Amino acid sequence: MSKVIEKVGIFGATGQTGLCCIEHALKKGVNVTALVRDLSRLPEDIAPKINVINGNSTIKEDVLKAVEGQDAIIVTLGTRHELGFTTVMSDSLKLILDTMCETGVKHISVCLSSFLFMDPERVPQRFAEINADHKRMLDILQSPKYESLDWVAVLPPHIANEPSSNNQFKVNHGSSPGRQIPKWDLGQFMVECLNEPEHHHQLCGLAFPTLP
Template identity: 30%
Template sequence: MKLTIFGATGGTGVELLRQALAAGHEVTAVVRDPRRLPADLPSGLDIRQADLMDPDAIAPAVKDRDAVLSAMGSRDRAPTTVCADSISAIATAMARGRTRRLLMTSAGGLVTDAGDGVFVRYVIKPLIVQRLFKHSYADLREAERRLRATNLDWTIVRPSRLTDSGLTGRYRTAWDVNLRGGLSTTRADLAHCLLALAADPASVRHAVSVAI
C-alpha cells in the first residue's frame, strides 16, 4: 500500500514507520523536524517536511495514497488543539486529491459505554482518567467530531493506556464499543492494528477499541 503517516516522530508513529516499511509498503512521513526521526529506520522512507496544520503544504503528501494514518497527539496535559487542527488540515488536503482512507488514533479513556465494567464506567474513567487527561481528551473529542463530519472513509482507533512493551500479537479489538478488561495497549500492537485496519474496508466509519 501507499501510506502517509502523520505524528511519525512519536512513539506510535515510529512503530508505524518500522512495521510499514518492514512489510514492504511505500511510506511517506510528514514531519515538522526530520531530525527527530530515528536514524535506524529501514530504508525506503520518503520524508516530507511541512507545516502539519497547512492543507496546502501537506496536500502533495496525501495525494493518490491508499491510506493516511494520523498518530498525532499532545506531549503534555496542557490545553491543546493539535489533534483537532491537524485532522482538519489532513481532511481538507485529502479532499483536494484522490485519497479517501483516513485512520486516526484516539484514546479508549475518552468514552464510557456498555463495554466497560461497572467500576471502570462509573468511577475510574469519569472520576480519574477523564479528569487527569481533561485537555488532551477535549482535543481528541473535537478531532473525532470533525473527522466524523467529513465524507472520507475514516476509522477511529482507540487504544488503552499505551506502553512500550513491544509487539505481542495478542491484542483484542471491539468495534463501536469499549473492551472490557482492556487495561493497556503496546504501541507496537497499536501500529500493527492500524496497518491491518487500513487494508480492511469493513472498518470504514467505525471506532475500533484495541487492547491486550
C-alpha cells in the same frame, strides 16, 4: 473491494505509535511518506527507508505534499508531554481530511484515546484538555462532510512498551476490551485496518487483555 494500500502518508510519525506504524508498513512493503516537523526526532535507521517531508501539519502546503498521491493516511498526532489546552490536533485533522477530499485519497486511520469511551467527568483531570481535543477530532471525523471517506477511529488504552502479542490482541467496536495495548500491536492495527472494511466508520477499541 477495498483498495490495496501500497502508499501511505503518516502524520505524527516520530512518536512511539507513529514509529511503530512506519515499521509495520515497511515490513508489509508499503511505501511510506512522513511529514516530520523536527527531523532530529526521526531515527537514523528509518529515515533512509521512507520519503521524509519536513513540515507542519497545520500548514496547507505541507499537508498537501504528504497527502497527494497516497493510497491512505495514518494520523498519530500527539502533544508529547504538553497537556494544556490545544486545538492543534483537531485543526490538523480537519486540514488533512479536507486535503484528502480535494486529492481523492479515501482511506484514513486516526489514533485517539479510549478515554472517549468514558463519560468526560470520569476522565482524569490532567488529561481533560487533551481528551477534549480528541473529542473534537472524533466529531470532525464523523461529520457528514467526510462520510465518503473510509475512516477508522482507533481508541487505544494505555500504550505499553511491551513486545508484540503476535496477533493475540482483541478489537471491539464501540468499547475497549482491556487496559493496555503493546505499541507494536497498535502500530500494526493502524496500518492493517486501512485494508479491512469491517473497521471502516467504526470506533475501534483494542487491547491485549492478558497484560496486567
